[in-house]
Amino acid sequence: MHDNLSLRGVEIPDDPQIITQKVKRSILAERYEKDEVNGLPKFIDPKDRVVELGAGIGFVSSFLVTQMGVRHVMCIEANPVLCGFIGRVHEANDISGVDVLNAVARTDGQETGTARFYVREPFWSSSLDQSPDYVKEIDVPEHQLSDLLRDFDANVLIVDIEGGEAHLFDGADLANVQKVYLEVHTRKIGMRGIKKCFDDLSALGFAYDQRVSCGGSVLFRRVRGR
DSSP states (O other): OOOEEEETTEEEEOOTTTSOHHHHHHHHTTOTTHHHHHHGGGTOOTTOEEEEESOTTSHHHHHHHHHHOOOEEEEEESOHHHHHHHHHHHHHTTOOSOEEEEOEEEOTTSOOSEEEEEEOSSGGGOBSOOOSOOSEEEEEEEEEHHHHHHHHTOSEEEEOOTTGGGTTTTTOOOTTOOEEEEEOOHHHHHHHHHHHHHHHHHHTTEEEEEEEEETTEEEEEEOTTO
């Protein structure tokens, strides 16, 4: 049995197997997902249907449900250990009915099977990128992003996948999505990768929303009348 840490109204089990000292310091200092969470109240509506790629420890999904009243959330996380922990976080916050899927999302046109995923410490450094050093590698089922969005009838997509965003939107079918909230990782994808994200989303009819975006957390809205 572990005590809970509290962050912005969300209870997080203080399990050292997941919440290492570096992660714990970030939570206690309220730095963990600070920019991302600060932006959510500026564009999220309780009626939104949200798919979150890279759900981590389940903090953002728990914040959406407990603090913003969102009733429909689906969490996609590549690390199966974190998928189990997400369930514990949701339970600690009396959250039920949130789907948690152990998977990697692929854009349309890419064959799906399994993806090689590289687990690192702290958990937020894990990615599909083989370098730098990793703790272990695992195979994770792949799903078409368009299928996930369509099946859930999502209108909001939140993405924090440690560099995997670089090619995620290339020719993607974002179905009924109206808002894309994206964490860009400059150190992973560089300026060319960021340009590609912006270009691909622009080609899909989305525009950068300066009023919400802060630091690496960037909101794109679908342009009406397209």
